[in-house]
Amino acid sequence: MNRRILSAIAAGVLAVLGAVLLVSYVNNADSRAMANMDPIEVLVVSALIPQGTPSDEIAESVTTQRLPRAAVGPDAVRSLAEVSGRVAATDLQPGEQLLGGRFVTLQSLERFGGIPVPEGYHSVTISLSAPQIVGGTITPGDTVGVFITVGDGTTRLILRKILVTRVQGGLGATQPNEGVENPDAAPVPDGGAMITMALTTDQSLTVVHAAKFSNIWLSLEDATVPQDGTPKVDMRNFS
Missing domain, CATH: 3.90.1210.10 (Antifreeze-like/N-acetylneuraminic acid synthase C-terminal domain)
Known part of the structure; x- marks a missing residue:
């Protein structure tokens, strides 16, 4: 084997060795740099x-x-x-x-996004304080009764089995903290809420008018609540 071939082989070996050393140096440099970045x-x-x-x-x-x-x-x-x-x-x-x-939580997502409105129904939103919405515990999918009190002091139940489709606000993050007197107490409502309901046209007119000129309270309805009649009460019932 002549000297020229030996020189070429040596140059090739040195080139490979140099590349390996360079890659190793770069990798170690990256590792050192990453280590310095915590x-x-x-x-x-x-x-x-x-x-x-x-x-x-x-x-x-x-x-x-x-x-x-x-x-x-x-x-x-x-x-x-x-x-x-x-x-x-x-x-x-x-x-x-x-x-x-x-x-x-899934409940939080549902409360924000709501549920689909049945076909043929209006979506109507009203703003109420926490006591008017069962302490802020109403959630999408609940059915509620709608009570109104008008200027002459009369209170009556005007609508039943109304589907709630969206709740914005209501029961907030004010939870009993460790060390309080009763840590097992129910969460405290954080302000009021906007309640969106699925309503027919006639029901929408009733709710919008009541929201403008009356006080509205919602109730959570149990499946066994009687559905007959529309009871009402006025000041004469307390005299």
Whole structure:
């Protein structure tokens, strides 16, 4: 083997060795740089997660990635256990970090989004205080009775079995905290709410007029509530 061939072989070996050393240096540099960025492992969406998907059904749609702490969003999810029992509040797109704030209880999602309005019905919204809506506990899907009190002091039940399709507001996040006198007490209503109901044309006219000129109270109706008559009471009943 002549000297020229030996030189070519040596040059090739040196080139390969140089490439290996360069790759190793770059990888180590990346590792050192990442270490200096205080990386943490977070969950990242790898496939579309539709709104309303329960957290216990998204394991195959997320992956774990190490990201610099400075690049991690607020309330980043590191384990699906952190959002257990909740559902996606909106569509989650591939590539975005999984954030706890994007998960809510199913009830919260229903309260915001509501339920479909039956065909042929109007959607009518009225604003009421918490005591007028059973302490803020009315939710979409409930059926309510509609009571009104007019200027002459007469109160009557004007509508029954009215379907509630959407609630905005109502029972808020004011919950009994640890250390209070009765931690098992019911949550405290956080202000009033806007209640949307499915109504026929005649019922819509009645509710809109009552909202403008009367006081309205809603009741949650049990399935066994009698449906006969439209009872009323006025000041004479108390004299």
